[in-house]
Amino acid sequence: MTQLTVDTSRQFDLFSKRTIQGGPRFLQRLADGLEDRPYTLFTLKPLGPVIGAEIEGVDLREQVSPEVKAELHRALLEWKVLFFRNQDITSEQQLNFARQWGELENHPFLPKGAAAEITRFEKDANMKGQENNWHTDVSWRLEPSLGAVLRLSEVPPQGGDTLWADMGAAYDNLPEAVKERINGLTAIHDFTPTFGRNMPPELLAQKQAEFPAAEHPVVRTHPETGRKTLFVNPIFTTRIIGLDEEEGEKLLQYLFRQAEIPEYQVRFNWEKNSIALWDNRATQHYASSDYYPNRRVAERISILGDRPY
Ligand SMILES: O=C(O)CCC(=O)C(=O)O
Numbered sequence: 001m002t003q004l005t006v007d008t009s010r011q012f013d014l015f016s017k018r019t020i021q022g023g024p025r026f027l028q029r030l031a032d033g034l035e036d037r038p039y040t041l042f043t044l045k046p047l048g049p050v051i052g053a054e055i056e057g058v059d060l061r062e063q064v065s066p067e068v069k070a071e072l073h074r075a076l077l078e079w080k081v082l083f084f085r086n087q088d089i090t091s092e093q094q095l096n097f098a099r100q101w102g103e104l105e106n107h108p109f110l111p112k113g114a115a116a117e118i119t120r121f122e123k124d125a126n127m128k129g130q131e132n133n134w135h136t137d138v139s140w141r142l143e144p145s146l147g148a149v150l151r152l153s154e155v156p157p158q159g160g161d162t163l164w165a166d167m168g169a170a171y172d173n174l175p176e177a178v179k180e181r182i183n184g185l186t187a188i189h190d191f192t193p194t195f196g197r198n199m200p201p202e203l204l205a206q207k208q209a210e211f212p213a214a215e216h217p218v219v220r221t222h223p224e225t226g227r228k229t230l231f232v233n234p235i236f237t238t239r240i241i242g243l244d245e246e247e248g249e250k251l252l253q254y255l256f257r258q259a260e261i262p263e264y265q266v267r268f269n270w271e272k273n274s275i276a277l278w279d280n281r282a283t284q285h286y287a288s289s290d291y292y293p294n295r296r297v298a299e300r301i302s303i304l305g306d307r308p309y
């Protein structure tokens, strides 16, 4: 068995102090409805109790078989982000792997790599000031991304880790009163504060017409696991519908902070030829900007997803 069991008698005392008052909250390791079965076609090494696992024994230069794909799919639902090391793959092989998960996104704002479906994040000393923040990718779309495959084509000598947070664990561990408050609420997600910042007004108006702000549930149901996940993020979620500005903003800031709680996170240190595959419906992520003045180049392929409900 590769599974860990969590001692649910353990309370995160420090953690409760950091959040608003509520009853005892526990980390739940297994998502509801997932099968507790071992993996047989590769080795899966969990990196913590709730999120992140390293996969050994899969070669991404080749098309993965339907059987391996099915086990990877189960692992992705269970661990939300999978890491593969020592994968010397080309952009074409990365595209092929990503295509096995669905239709690929062509991002309308971010710089392209070797293909229209590849987003290239190239950062060096000149990019200082453009630090990252916690987010789910393209939550401003009516149908946000299902997930993404990320490869670093240039790894800084130190720093540049990426962190992911389990938004199912974040939801599960909210005080009951907060859960009751937020269930049924919807929020507006808008690309404008992030990608519209330096756009000339005419272009901005055109893009806003093309990609109008989306209204999504604050708590979404994962379409495959049925699990509830907290679905607001600080770079795209602008307001909660039906609450006055002050109350809505306070609640949003509180909900945004949940992704920052270390117990929900995994942190990945990139090496040459490392690959990450994440479930964007269940997580947020954050690329740490601690490698200046060194260069870091990341190439992401995002897979189209469904409308949150
Ligand atoms: O560069 C990274 O580690 C992640 C950047 C990012 O936010 C993404 O690929 O969606």
Ligand SMILES: [Fe+2]
Pocket (backbone or CB within 6 Å): 135, 136, 137, 285
């Ligand atoms: Fe991202």
